[in-house]
Amino acid sequence: MIFSKEKTTLAYTIEKCPKCEKLHRRDFSKGDVLFTNSSKCNFCDGITTIEKIFGEILER
Amino acid sequence: MFSMGDETNPLMMLIWILPIILFVFYGQQIQLLVTSNEIKKGIKKLDGFRVNSKKELIDYVKENIPSTIDPTKKIEQFLDYFTIMPVDMDPNGIVDKVRHTVRSRETYTRNHVKSLSPEISEIELSRIQTLLEIASSLQMIYKIVNHMFLTAKKQKNYPLILPVQMILPFLMEHAKAMNAAIPAFKKGQPLGDGIGPMVVGKMMLNTEKEIISFQTALAKIEYKHRKLFLLKAEGPGSTVGRPDDALQKIVDNNKIDAVIMIDAALKMEGEDSASIARGFGAAIGGIGTEKFQIEHIATKNKIPIFSIVIKQSVTEAITLMTKEIADQADNIRSQVYEMILENTTEGQSVVIIGVGNTAGVLQ
Numbered sequence: 179m180i181f182s183k184e185k186t187t188l189a190y191t192i193e194k195c196p197k198c199e200k201l202h203r204r205d206f207s208k209g210d211v212l213f214t215n216s217s218k219c220n221f222c223d224g225i226t227t228i229e230k231i232f233g234e235i236l237e238r
Numbered sequence: 239m240f241s242m243g244d245e246t247n248p249l250m251m252l253i254w255i256l257p258i259i260l261f262v263f264y265g266q267q268i269q270l271l272v273t274s275n276e277i278k279k280g281i282k283k284l285d286g287f288r289v290n291s292k293k294e295l296i297d298y299v300k301e302n303i304p305s306t307i308d309p310t311k312k313i314e315q316f317l318d319y320f321t322i323m324p325v326d327m328d329p330n331g332i333v334d335k336v337r338h339t340v341r342s343r344e345t346y347t348r349n350h351v352k353s354l355s356p357e358i359s360e361i362e363l364s365r366i367q368t369l370l371e372i373a374s375s376l377q378m379i380y381k382i383v384n385h386m387f388l389t390a391k392k393q394k395n396y397p398l399i400l401p402v403q404m405i406l407p408f409l410m411e412h413a414k415a416m417n418a419a420i421p422a423f424k425k426g427q428p429l430g431d432g433i434g435p436m437v438v439g440k441m442m443l444n445t446e447k448e449i450i451s452f453q454t455a456l457a458k459i460e461y462k463h464r465k466l467f468l469l470k471a472e473g474p475g476s477t478v479g480r481p482d483d484a485l486q487k488i489v490d491n492n493k494i495d496a497v498i499m500i501d502a503a504l505k506m507e508g509e510d511s512a513s514i515a516r517g518f519g520a521a522i523g524g525i526g527t528e529k530f531q532i533e534h535i536a537t538k539n540k541i542p543i544f545s546i547v548i549k550q551s552v553t554e555a556i557t558l559m560t561k562e563i564a565d566q567a568d569n570i571r572s573q574v575y576e577m578i579l580e581n582t583t584e585g586q587s588v589v590i591i592g593v594g595n596t597a598g599v600l601q
Contacts, residue, residue, distance in 0.1 A: 189427060189558055211474040212428055212436060213443055213600045230567070231428050231598060233558035 183237040191231050193217065197224030206231060266396040273396075273403050277387050280406045284380040287417040291373040292317065294420050298369060302362055305355040316350055316370060317377050319343075337527040347371075361426070364453075364475035365597075368423050372416050379413050415553040422558040423476055428598040430554040430563050434500040435470040435599045437570045438592025442468050442601040450487055454479035455601050461575065463584035467492070473596035481522070481591050482531035488589055489535055495586040497536060497543045498577055500570060501593035502563075505549035512562035513549045514570060516577070521545035522593045544577055546570060556595075 189206035193216045200221045210216070216226045261268070292313070299309045321343050324335035344367075351366045352358060358366075383402060390399035422429055428436060442457040449472060450456040457468045467488050471479030488494065501521040505511060520532045520543050536543050548570065554560055578588055 187421075187558060189425070190561075192564075206425070206427065208425060211426070211598055211600050213439060230564040231559065232561045232564040233422075233427075234561055 186236045186238070187233040188236055189231065189233050191216070192229045193226035194229040195219035195222060195224040195226045198222045201229065202226065267394065270390070270394065270396045270399060273399055274387070274391060277383075277399065277402055277406060280410055281380070281384055281387060283410065284376070284383060284413055287413050288373075288376045288380045290417060291369070291376045291420060294424065295366070295369045295373045298424055299354060299366060303355045303358055303366075307354070309354050312350070312354065313370070313373075316347075317374050319346075319374070333527050333530045336525060337531075340525060340527065361475040364477050365423055365426065368476040368595075368597075369420065372420060372423070376413060376416055379409055383409060411552055415556050418553060419556040422556075423597060426474060426476070426598045428559045428564075429556055429595055430550045430559050431502045431556060431594040432559060432596055432599050433502055433548045433563055433567065433570070434592035434594040435473060435596035435601075436559075436564075436567050436592070437500050437574065438468050438470040438590055439473060439596070439599050439601040440567070440571065441466075441574075441590070442470065447601060451480045451483035453477045454481060454484045456484060456488070457601070461578060464578060464582055465492075465587040466578070467494070467587065467589045468592075469589060470592035470599075470601055471594075471596040473599040473601055476595060476597040478524070478593070478595050480528070481593060482528040482535075485532055485535055485589060485591070489539055489541070492587055494539065494541050494589055496578075496581050497532070497541055497589045497591065498574060499532075499543060499545045499591045499593055500574065501545065501547055502550055502555050503547035504555070505551060509549050511550055511554060512560065512566050514566060514573065515547050515549065516573070517545050517547070519543055519545060521547050522591075542581070544581060546573055546577070 191204055191206045191210045193202045193204065198219060198221050200219065202220060210228055210231055212228050212231055214228055216228050219226050296310055296313055299313065303309070321339060324332060324339060326332050347367050347370060348363065351363050351370065383406065386402045387399065390402065419429070441459070442455070445457040445459055447455050447457045450469070453472045453475070455470055455472045459466050459468060469481055469484050471477045485497070499521040501523070503521065505513070520529050520536070522529045522532065532543070548563060548566060550563060554563065574590060582588055
């Protein structure tokens with residue numbers, strides 16, 4: 179359709195540090211699985227776990 | 239010359255009468271022509287989905303399975319496999335027959351995928367199995383719609399095309415959803431349908447887990463002097479597990495006082511996506527055999543079944559989980575605990591089942 183916008187789904191991963199409870203949002207990367215250990219926390223020395231994985235629709 | 243008031247003008251009469259004659263004798267053919275064009279567009283889209291799903295599946299197998307054999311021929315063979323449902327003239331024992339047929343097909347698919355490469359991991363196997371089911375379903379939808387359309391056209395029978403016209407928008411919605419689901423399954427991302435496993439999976443973290451039935455994980459925890467049996471499909475592969483078999487095993491060895499099921503449910507038009515509703519009865523979709531078995535166990539042992547459902551559309555249920563649904567996980571979990579306290583007393587036991595596809599969700 180001429181006036182319909184192109185929709186793209188962007189996937190995001192939310193990491194949560196169990197130590198300082200801080201959340202960090204980043205792009206989803208291959209191999210991300212809910213509740214697995216992810217990366218080192220940016221705010222303390224804790225190891226973050228993946229709390230959520232979701233998609234957001236971007237219309238252009 | 240063309241004055242509207244002049245009713246005796248022969249040219250005017252012809253202009254009025256000709257279309258009436260045309261519609262009386264050729265009305266159905268004209269309607270058939272107009273409807274055919276709409277259906278043709280739909281069939282073209284369905285064909286596109288069918289071709290795309292097959293291509294995506296073959297590409298995925300080639301990229302992820304170490305094999306020297308070209309999988310294309312084997313996959314093409316499988317896509318045309320059909321399932322004949324048992325005869326239901328005598329409905330006695332039909333559920334067992336349907337379960338046997340469906341499970342035989344599942345086993346066949348697993349073995350078929352395994353034959354592509356014996357060293358394939360369970361997670362890859364479950365993903366390919368799901369992609370095969372999608373491609374096979376899209377192929378079937380295309381074939382059926384195309385057959386109905388061509389039959390109506392061949393017979394030049396307008397009423398024959400009406401059911402196709404009526405059902406096509408619903409089929410298109412399902413086909414679009416299945417086509418849109420492919421990237422999420424390939425990447426192993428959680429789906430909207432995975433909200434049940436997501437809620438229970440988090441409750442199972444840091445506990446000892448066992449595999450109680452095929453692709454189904456169990457963990458036992460204590461909550462405010464109540465014993466909880468947590469059940470979900472074994473993640474992060476793409477599977478729904480066998481919660482009915484698992485429940486049977488639990489009930490055989492324990493006295494259960496309540497069952498709580500958490501599942502995604504199709505929202506009605508006008509309902510908000512990701513809204514939560516509580517109710518009674520077994521919240522589980524599928525062909526119906528698992529629901530039947532769970533209800534049978536509950537009735538036989540006089541166990542009440544409570545449910546929490548998270549409303550979503552067909553597309554939301556089988557594509558990457560939306561933010562709105564993911565944000566409800568903590569809320570649902572607190573409602574589960576609330577439900578346990580409301581419906582049980584200290585010393586009692588509850589089975590909590592996270593129903594749905596557990597792709598991308600660990601426990």
